Amino acid sequence: MIENEYLMLVIGxxxxxxxxxxxxxxxxxxxxxxxxxxxxxxxxxxxxxxxxLLPALITTGDxxxxxxxxxxxxxxIPTFIFALKTKSLGGTVxxxxxxxxxxxxxx
Amino acid sequence: xxxxxxxxxxxxxMTQGLLAVWPICLGYIPIGLAFGVLAQKAGLGPLEIxxxxxxxxxxxxxxxxxxxxxxxAATASIIVTTFIVNLRHLLMSSSLSIxxxxxxxxxxxxFAYGVTDESFAVNLSRFRHGDWNINAALVVNHAxxxxxxxxxxxxxYSGQFIPEGAFGIxxxxxxxxxCLLIYQLRARKxxxxxxxxxxxxxxxxxxxxxxxxxxxASVLAATIGVVFKKQIK
Numbered sequence: 001m002i003e004n005e006y007l008m009l010v011i012g013x014x015x016x017x018x019x020x021x022x023x024x025x026x027x028x029x030x031x032x033x034x035x036x037x038x039x040x041x042x043x044x045x046x047x048x049x050x051x052x053l054l055p056a057l058i059t060t061g062d063x064x065x066x067x068x069x070x071x072x073x074x075x076x077i078p079t080f081i082f083a084l085k086t087k088s089l090g091g092t093v094x095x096x097x098x099x100x101x102x103x104x105x106x107x
Numbered sequence: 108x109x110x111x112x113x114x115x116x117x118x119x120x121m122t123q124g125l126l127a128v129w130p131i132c133l134g135y136i137p138i139g140l141a142f143g144v145l146a147q148k149a150g151l152g153p154l155e156i157x158x159x160x161x162x163x164x165x166x167x168x169x170x171x172x173x174x175x176x177x178x179x180a181a182t183a184s185i186i187v188t189t190f191i192v193n194l195r196h197l198l199m200s201s202s203l204s205i206x207x208x209x210x211x212x213x214x215x216x217x218f219a220y221g222v223t224d225e226s227f228a229v230n231l232s233r234f235r236h237g238d239w240n241i242n243a244a245l246v247v248n249h250a251x252x253x254x255x256x257x258x259x260x261x262x263x264y265s266g267q268f269i270p271e272g273a274f275g276i277x278x279x280x281x282x283x284x285x286c287l288l289i290y291q292l293r294a295r296k297x298x299x300x301x302x303x304x305x306x307x308x309x310x311x312x313x314x315x316x317x318x319x320x321x322x323x324a325s326v327l328a329a330t331i332g333v334v335f336k337k338q339i340k
Contacts, residue, residue, distance in 0.1 A: 006155055009182045013172060014162030016190035022219035024200035029207050029215060036333060041202045043329040045231055046291040047304035048198060051324040052224060053284045054305035055312040064312050075278065076285060083286040089229070093130040096282025101275030 071103040124246020127233060131225045131247070132254040134279035138166055139255050143262015145170065149177035156263040160256040165223065167318060168192040169259075195322045199227040206234035210241045221248025225280070228287040296332065296339045304328035 033041075057076050060067040079096040086092070139160075146156045151173070163169055168189040175185045200222050207215060218241065226248045233239035292298050304324050311320035332339060 002155060002158065005182060006151075007158075009172075009176075009185060010155075010159045010162040012182065012186040013159070013168065013189045016186055017163050017165050017168065017193045017196075018220060020190075020194055020197040021200050021222040022216060024197060024204050025207065025215045025219045025222075026212060028201055028204035029210065033205075038205065039336065040329050040333045041198075041205060043297070043300045043332040044198050044202050044325060045228065046288070046297040046301045047325040047328040047332075048195065048224075048321065049228060049284055049288040049291055050301035050305040051308035051321045051328070053281070053288055055309050055320070056281055056284075058309060059312055063316065066309075066313065072278070072281065076281070079282050079285050080289070083282075083289045087286070087289070089127075089283065089286045090130045092286035093133060093279050093282045096278050096285065097275035099275070100278035100282075104275065 071100060071107060075099045075103050120240060120242035121246055123239075123243040125250060127229055127243065128226075128247040128250045130279070130283055131229060131251045133276075134225065134283055135166075135251060135255045136258045137276040137279070139258025140262035142166065142169055142173070143259045143264070145262075146173045146259070147263045149173045151176070151263065153260050153263040157256060157260045160259045163189070164221065164252050164255060165189075165193050165196075166255070192318055195224075195325070196222050196227075198322065198325060199224070199231075203227065203231055203234070206231075206239075207241065214241055214245070218245055218248060221245075221252050223248075223251065225283065226251050228284070228290075232287065232290040296336070299339045300328050300332045303331055 055064070057073045058066060058068055058070075060070060060072075075096060078099060079092060082095045083092040143153075143156055146159070146169075147153075151159075159169055159172070163172075171188060171192060172185050175188065200219060203222065207218075210218075226244075230239065230244045230247055234244070288301060292301060304327075307327055308320055308324035311323050315323070
């Protein structure tokens with residue numbers, strides 16, 4: 001049996017997760033944004049992907065600290081080159097996984 | 108023969124969507140299983156795990172929520188933390204909105220539910236490429252969601268299916284982000300912004316606990332990009 005408090009928790013979490021995803025799509029799509037905002041939003045994807053990726057490659061632990069020579073970064077170099085050459089998302093995932101697995105066996 | 112053109116469109120949106128989404132699904136399976144295992148250890152049953160994945164569908168905040176549940180945190184503080192962790196989707200939905208001006212609001216709402224770091228990046232690069240439509244994007248979001256729900260529940264049932272580190276599967280999402288980032292680097296300015304954002308993100312991640320460093324670094328880097336747009340062209 002699901003307790004009411006747990007139900008409140010997931011509904012509350014769901015609401016605060018859905019609203020930031022929904023508000024811009026619901027409202028921004030129906031109006032023309034100022035140029036400066038469009039330029040800013042145009043830069044967001046590159047910025048956000050890099051901001052997600054780089055700490056995952058060169059930091060580790062909790063609290064986080066720098067770890068430059070970890071397999072995450074070493075494997076990222078050939079994976080990056082493969083992605084750059086092929087532009088294939090599925091291929092990159094498979095190559096990255098295989099190399100990371102190999103790196104784990106060797107170290 | 109009798110297929111109407113809208114039927115054909117729907118079939119091809121399904122195929123297009125599935126072809127685009129499978130790398131995301133591959134990445135979600137180990138994380139979903141791991142989440143299920145953790146949630147089970149925190150005392151949640153499969154039904155409770157499934158409910159959270161259906162209502163929330165946001166990996167990192169679900170992990171945080173479960174660790175807060177097992178630490179006995181108050182419901183309100185878990186919800187506030189979830190809000191902060193997922194605020195970055197505000198930026199992602201704003202970026203996507205530029206490409207979805209002609210879409211009906213009902214569809215937009217359905218689409219909004221599935222905006223994650225991964226689906227955002229896949230859909231955005233396809234929309235920008237020009238060969239994408241809302242139906243295929245909906246397939247991406249909801250197929251990813253189904254895989255996420257299923258793998259979290261399975262993790263909750265059975266503990267560890269996949270031994271730790273098997274097949275390098277822990278690297279799936281990182282590899283995906285590498286390729287998705289490359290899709291974004293279409294001109295010099297994007298490369299410069301990505302470097303600034305990456306460096307800022309590393310610095311912030313080392314000095315600020317939690318994951319607000321992602322939003323801080325992206326917002327700051329994009330703002331620098333707009334302010335210095337003449338210099339970085």
